[in-house]
Amino acid sequence: MFFYKVAILGRKSPPLIYCSEQSIQPLELVSAPLKTGQSRGVVLEETQKPIFNCKEIKPLRQYFTPLQGKLAYFIAPYYFSTLGESFGLFTPLEVEYTENNDGNMGLQSTDTFVSNICLKNLSSIQAKFYTQILPLKNALLFGDTGSGKSEIYFHLIAHTLKHGGDAILLMPEISLTPQMEFRLRESFGEICAIWHSKISKKKKQEIIRGLQDRTIRIIAGARSALFLPYKNLQRIIVDEEHDDAYKSQQTPFYNAKDLALWLSAHYPISTLLGSATPSVSSYHKLHERLFRLKGGYFKESGKNVRFIIGGDEPKEETLQKIQETLDKNKQVIIFLPTRANFKYITCPECAKTLQCDACAITMSYYEKEQKICCHHCNSTAPAPKYCPYCKGDLILRRIGTTELCKRLKEIFKQTKIERLDRDCIQSTNHLKQILDDFNQQKIQILIGTQMISKGHDYHAVGLVVILGIDYVLRAGSDYRSREKVMALTMQLCGRSGRKERGEVWIQSAESQFFMPYLGKYDIFLDDEINLRGEDYPPLSKIALFHIKHKNHHRAKEIMEFLLFLSKKESCKILSAGPCEIEKLQNYYRFFILITSKSAKTLHQQISSILASATKQGLEQGKWINVDIDPLHFL
Ligand SMILES: [Zn+2]
Numbered sequence: 196m197f198f199y200k201v202a203i204l205g206r207k208s209p210p211l212i213y214c215s216e217q218s219i220q221p222l223e224l225v226s227a228p229l230k231t232g233q234s235r236g237v238v239l240e241e242t243q244k245p246i247f248n249c250k251e252i253k254p255l256r257q258y259f260t261p262l263q264g265k266l267a268y269f270i271a272p273y274y275f276s277t278l279g280e281s282f283g284l285f286t287p288l289e290v291e292y293t294e295n296n297d298g299n300m301g302l303q304s305t306d307t308f309v310s311n312i313c314l315k316n317l318s319s320i321q322a323k324f325y326t327q328i329l330p331l332k333n334a335l336l337f338g339d340t341g342s343g344k345s346e347i348y349f350h351l352i353a354h355t356l357k358h359g360g361d362a363i364l365l366m367p368e369i370s371l372t373p374q375m376e377f378r379l380r381e382s383f384g385e386i387c388a389i390w391h392s393k394i395s396k397k398k399k400q401e402i403i404r405g406l407q408d409r410t411i412r413i414i415a416g417a418r419s420a421l422f423l424p425y426k427n428l429q430r431i432i433v434d435e436e437h438d439d440a441y442k443s444q445q446t447p448f449y450n451a452k453d454l455a456l457w458l459s460a461h462y463p464i465s466t467l468l469g470s471a472t473p474s475v476s477s478y479h480k481l482h483e484r485l486f487r488l489k490g491g492y493f494k495e496s497g498k499n500v501r502f503i504i505g506g507d508e509p510k511e512e513t514l515q516k517i518q519e520t521l522d523k524n525k526q527v528i529i530f531l532p533t534r535a536n537f538k539y540i541t542c543p544e545c546a547k548t549l550q551c552d553a554c555a556i557t558m559s560y561y562e563k564e565q566k567i568c569c570h571h572c573n574s575t576a577p578a579p580k581y582c583p584y585c586k587g588d589l590i591l592r593r594i595g596t597t598e599l600c601k602r603l604k605e606i607f608k609q610t611k612i613e614r615l616d617r618d619c620i621q622s623t624n625h626l627k628q629i630l631d632d633f634n635q636q637k638i639q640i641l642i643g644t645q646m647i648s649k650g651h652d653y654h655a656v657g658l659v660v661i662l663g664i665d666y667v668l669r670a671g672s673d674y675r676s677r678e679k680v681m682a683l684t685m686q687l688c689g690r691s692g693r694k695e696r697g698e699v700w701i702q703s704a705e706s707q708f709f710m711p712y713l714g715k716y717d718i719f720l721d722d723e724i725n726l727r728g729e730d731y732p733p734l735s736k737i738a739l740f741h742i743k744h745k746n747h748h749r750a751k752e753i754m755e756f757l758l759f760l761s762k763k764e765s766c767k768i769l770s771a772g773p774c775e776i777e778k779l780q781n782y783y784r785f786f787i788l789i790t791s792k793s794a795k796t797l798h799q800q801i802s803s804i805l806a807s808a809t810k811q812g813l814e815q816g817k818w819i820n821v822d823i824d825p826l827h828f829l
C-alpha cells in the first residue's frame with residue numbers, strides 16, 4: 196500500500212493523507228473521498244503510513260505539467276492560499292488522450308504551417324524594437340494607441356513558434372475585442388485558439404487536446420489562459436498590461452501579469468508587457484527595459500483637446516459640436532461612467548437616498564422597465580412613485596448611458612444612436628454586431644461606459660466626448676484613482692480620429708489636472724511615482740486584510756483584533772476602518788491596509804498575524820482574507 200499527501204482542488208483545507216494500491220506520481224489527479232462525496236485532488240508527495248486509517252484514492256488519468264506544479268507551489272504561499280486553491284486554478288492534461296495519439300502528426304503539420312506564416316512587414320522603428328526585445332527575458336512596450344504594438348507582438352510570437360515554442364497572448368477582456376481575434380485568425384489561422392470563461396466546455400476540451408498534440412500553439416485569452424497545460428511555453432505577451440482585470444478578486448488573489456513576470460524570472464520563458472498607458476508599477480519595475488513607440492493620436496504637436504466646465508449632462512456647446520461633427524459625416528463617441536437612466540433616486544424632503552437592502556449602495560433607476568437595480572448584487576425592485584420614508588416626491592440624479600441615449604435620440608432625430616455597456620451587451624455576437632455597424636457607419640453616435648475605451652478599432656470617429664470624468668477622479672480613497680482616470684482619458688482620446696485626426700471634448704472642472712499630461716503620459720508616470728511617496732507602490736509593497744461578517748459588531752471586533760495583532764507585529768499601518776462600501780450582499784466589511792519596503796517582512800508579519808488569529812478560531816478564508824498587492828479597494 197502507498198500513502199500520499201493530497202490537496203483537494205479548490206478547497207481551503209490543508210493537504211490530507213490517502214492510500215492507494217498502486218503507485219501514483221506527484222501532480223497526478225485523483226478522485227478522493229470526502230465526507231461530502233468524491234472530490235478531485237492532486238497528489239503532492241508520497242508519505243509515511245499514518246497512525247489513523249486512510250481512505251483510498253483513484254487515479255483520474257489526468258495530470259498537471261511540471262511548470263503548472265511550480266507555479267501552483269509559488270502561488271499558494273505568496274498569495275496566502277492553500278495548495279488546493281492554487282492547483283484549483285489550473286487545467287490538467289489527460290493521459291488517455293496522450294496514449295492514443297503519438298502527437299507527431301500534429302507537430303509536423305503545424306511545423307509546415309508555422310514556416311509559412313506570413314506577417315505584415317515591420318516599420319524600421321518596429322523592426323528595431325523587435326530585435327532589441329527578442330533576447331530579453333522581460334520588457335515593457337509603451338506604445339501609443341495606433342502606434343503598431345500588435346505587429347511587434349505577432350512577429351515575436353511567430354519567432355517563438357518557429358523555434359518550437361508555444362505562446363500566450365493575454366488580453367484583459369478578449370471576449371470584448373473581436374477585432375483582435377480576427378487579426379490573430381488572419382495571421383495564424385487554426386494554430387491559434389481563443390480562451391475565456393464564456394467558451395463552451397466542449398470547445399475548452401478541444402483546445403486542451405490541441406495543446407496536447409500541439410495542433411494549437413498560441414492561446415489568446417483572459418488571465419485564466421495562463422493556467423493551461425502548455426507543452427513548451429516560451430513566450431507570454433500581456434497586452435493592455437495596465438488593466439485591473441488581470442487581478443483576481445477572489446482567493447487566491449493572484450495577478451496574472453505578475454505571475455507572467457515570475458515565470459520569466461525563473462524559467463526559459465520571455466514576458467513582454469504592452470500598453471499605451473502602462474501602469475505606474477510596471478513603468479517603475481521595467482524602466483531599464485522600456486521601449487517607447489510613439490504615434491497615434493498625439494503624434495502631431497497640435498492637440499485637438501478642448502475642456503468645457505461641466506459634469507455628466509452634455510452642455511449646449513457640446514451638443515452643437517456633436518451636430519457639427521455629424522454634419523461633416525463623421526462619427527461621435529460619448530463616454531459616461533454610469534449605466535441605467537440614473538444612478539441615484541433621492542428625496543429632497545428627508546434627504547434620504549434609495550439603497551439596496553443587502554448592500555450599502557444606491558439603487559440605479561431604469562425608466563423603461565420601471566425598476567430600480569443594485570449594480571453590485573443585481574437585486575431589483577419596482578421603482579417607487581414616492582419616497583418610502585416620508586411620501587415626498589423623488590428626484591433623479593447622475594444620468595447614465597440609457598438616459599443620455601434617450602435624450603440624444605430626441606435631439607438628433609435622424610441619427611442612429613447606440614449604446615455599449617454591460618446592460619445592453621448580452622453576448623459577444625451582439626457586441627460584434629454593434630462594432631461592425633459602427634465601423635460601417637450604420638451608427639453615427641455610440642454612447643458607452645468604460646467598455647467603449649477597450650481596444651476597439653474605430654475608423655471614422657471625428658469627435659470623442661468625455662462626460663462625468665470628475666466623478667471617476669473623485670471616487671473613493673483608492674491610491675490609484677489619478678492613474679486610473681488618466682489612463683482612461685488617454686485610452687478614450689486614442690479612439691478619436693486614428694486615420695484622420697479627430698477632436699476630443701472633455702466636460703470637467705479639473706482641466707488643470709489633465710492638461711499637463713495629455714499626450715505626455717511619461718511625465719504623468721514620473722510625477723505619480725513622486726506623489727505616491729515611500730509607503731505606497733511602486734516604492735513599497737502593500738497588503739490588505741479584508742474582514743467581513745453578517746454581524747456588524749462582530750466584523751468590527753475582528754478588525755480591531757487584527758489591528759491589535761498588526762501593532763504587535765510592528766506592522767506599518769496605512770489605514771483601517773469600514774470599507775468604502777460598508778455592506779455588500781448582507782456582509783459588513785472592514786479593512787486594514789499595511790505596507791513594507793520588504794516583501795519578505797510583509798509576508799512574515801502577515802503569517803504571524805494569521806497564525807495568532809487562527810489560534811482564536813479566526814482562520815483565514817471565512818471572515819478574513821488577505822490580498823497581496825491589492826488593486827481593488829471598494
Ligand atoms: Zn423622503
Ligand SMILES: [Zn+2]
Pocket residue numbers: 551552553554556569570571572573574780
Ligand atoms: Zn445589492
